[in-house]
Amino acid sequence: SEEKKKEEVAQNHIEINRDNCKACQRCVSVCPNNSFVIKEGKSSLKEGYICRDCKVCVAACPNECINFVNFN
Template identity: 45%
Template sequence: MGLGSLFRRGKKESKEEVVEQCHIDINTDECGGCEKCAIACPNNVLQIIDDACSVRDAQVCKTCRVCVAICPNDCITVN
């Protein structure tokens, strides 16, 4: 066994962590600003501004889709 293979064996494997950001679509034309989604979201992703839902911080969304299920107007899509 040559020195080269010893070095290769000792080489640390680099593990790349891919953080996928979720995509939240809100149909603001249909949103009545009821705030149900913002209250139900466990990660405080959503907020209501001027009687319409908007995304406060998509990076903390865990794609649980609680907001999608609770919206009475079907205006949220989470991918």
């Protein structure tokens, strides 16, 4: 259901290690929800981003900058 999807989205949070980010834009290009943007030379999340927990951004990042935190 749509409500369950929203609940699942709310339980996860993406953390970006901006110190390691080289602005390669791989996260920007692979995210199916278009949640990433390069801001001030580093990867950032768009305001109000949506995450479906697919983790393609984690796999795509060559510098291991993206981590998921589960709020459960």
